[in-house]
Amino acid sequence: FHTTVFNQYIDFARIAVSRIIAGLGLAFFLPPVFRLCFHCFAEEKFIHVMELFQVCRNFSGLLGVALYD
Numbered sequence: 216f217h218t219t220v221f222n223q224y225i226d227f228a229r230i231a232v233s234r235i236i237a238g239l240g241l242a243f244f245l246p247p248v249f250r251l252c253f254h255c256f257a258e259e260k261f262i263h264v265m266e267l268f269q270v271c272r273n274f275s276g277l278l279g280v281a282l283y284d
Contacts, residue, residue, distance in 0.1 A: 217232075217233045217236060218233050221233075249265075249268075253265065253268070
């Protein structure tokens with residue numbers, strides 16, 4: 216919503232503040248979502264499930280970067 220009020224006279228400070236706000240929102244939003252998605256696994260397997268999830272997420276990001284470039 217913050218970026219909808221930008222016009223052609225935008226400066227670096229306004230862009231930086233909007234990216235900081237988005238980064239903080241993402242940082243506070245994702246961990247609870249991950250916890251809700253993976254709470255059905257047993258506690259002893261939770262670490263392995265999260266490791267597999269992170270590996271898949273990293274490979275997907277690398278594939279996206281490779282295809283973009």
